[in-house]
Amino acid sequence: MSNQELLLTDVSGCTVAPLVREPLSADAATELAAKLKALSDPVRLRLLSAIASTATQEACVCDISAGIELSQPTISHHLKVLRQAGLIDSERRGTWVYYRVVPDALQQLSRLLGNG
């Protein structure tokens, strides 16, 4: 998913305003709910935070999983959910897969929930 697709827009193509400013449309609410649902799991929040809080906002799965006592397949499943929601991207380099936060993905959610 490209960054462009991640932007919530209304039917006229305009970026959706923060939900405190005007009522969300049904379409915008459906799209926003899908992203929030991907985030509404403690493990996924910790994985995302582990990636986002690195100096480069990028991390190898071996680093991400440090301190999270779950099996590698379980962690991979959660990373996949975050990727499908457009919150992180991944790239294979040699043996390892590196994950990074999609630029502006969290900022956009933050803006929609805040005052803009």
Add this chain to the structure above:
Amino acid sequence: MSNQELLLTDVSGCTVAPLVREPLSADAATELAAKLKALSDPVRLRLLSAIASTATQEACVCDISAGIELSQPTISHHLKVLRQAGLIDSERRGTWVYYRVVPDALQQLSRLLGNG
């Protein structure tokens, strides 16, 4: 739930930093996930937005449900989920129940997902 209880704090009682700044603790992630889960439904997002976008950030259920084609019991169920998550409060005045957004509840979520 008081506003004070809504603030995510770590074990030392300090307010939790935005998740891009430092890795979320397990406890903070659990608390944040519960609030995001309450928000991760299109109907609940629209109801919350309908309340939050009024001039007074307060609305009667009769106003909130305008334009949302669901039964009153279904709407009441969703409002209850938002209330239990500490995102809205309610108050009965005469015949009607009025809902309002808990001050700073959305701003706090916005801050945790953003850059602070």
